[in-house]
Amino acid sequence: MKVRATVRALVCACCCAVTGCASTGNGAVTTLTAERAAQTIVIGRSTKADIGAAFGAASITPYAGGYEVWLYQVGYSKTIDAVPYVNLLLSSADNRKELSILFDRNGVVRKYRLLDRLQEWQP
């Protein structure tokens, strides 16, 4: 029974490495609240180094104009959204929490968004 569980864990770990079902960052986003985010992320002042120190390594995408978006996702990473057929079943859109941070060309936070599905009003 133990062997079976271990094999299952190993298979999942390997697959996660390929398909991107691991969370990004150091785990701090998992328990991040809006209040805590406002204290940690200072628009116009926080730098990439500050954010990296607070939340760990992000998934980074550069855009025109020198903008860069750092994304921290709890659950699946965006990689899984690129896997044909699988993305019909699984999506990082189902994640309950994620933090997106926009840096300007000077590497300073321009704005950020904390998505927390548990805090959203549902009918």
Next chain:
Amino acid sequence: MTWTTGWRWLAPVIGVAGVALAGAISQAWAQAPVAVVDVPGETPDREQKSYRDMLAGMELFEQQHALAPAASLRFKVLPRRDGVSMDGLVVQIVGDHTRIAVPLAADQTFVLPVDAAAARDNAVVRFNRQSGSLAWRADIRSAGVPANARRLGDLLLECKVAVAGDLLAYVHHPINMLVVKLPDPCRTLPLNLFSFADRPLFGATLVAGDRRSMLSAAMLHGPAFVPLAGQEDWVFLRDRAYTVKYKALYDQHWPDDTLLQFDYMDDES
């Protein structure tokens, strides 16, 4: 899709299988012989769509106008790759016995006239650009919607018209080709069909009265990597691209009048 706890570990396994399957299909597709057919009078390297297909999109718009009762239908083109000039664009309906000039607005939108003779002539709607230069979309905008927002019913109808009118460029593997032939894929499947905001997007939020919900990062800028990017029409404009999962939203009872409010990268916080 719901997974029981006992079987959820299988998801990544399916993921790996999906990667392998997609790779195999892509490889087989790339190696498959391509039939080249010369048709007299055709200009195969021009950017064009079937006029009949676009009429089918217009017909669907009329049938489902209730989704966007205060809107009319226009079509829109956007650059699909770097270096495509949008100055001097000319669009015509062209066939063996057809040549109809179509007025193009400054925002690269146009209204397609209905012409039975052109449909019988199997005409095409053609731009004076090389094939693969432009992304085509339906453009359906209800009056009164703020400039930084789009209305959900408008977007759903755009999706339906785009599919019915065969406007989209996508990887033509068997599953995709099957999906677009299904009766109403925009409303019934979690399609990755990309729309474009006016400027680079940082975020978007659904708003209906007091109800608000952020679009997750998965809905913005496309997936992390695009295996056959040249066959897709949104990649060049990916900083403005977003997708909406209509089935999920309508299942959660978001109304047609829901607004998708954009937060642009260059907006002030």
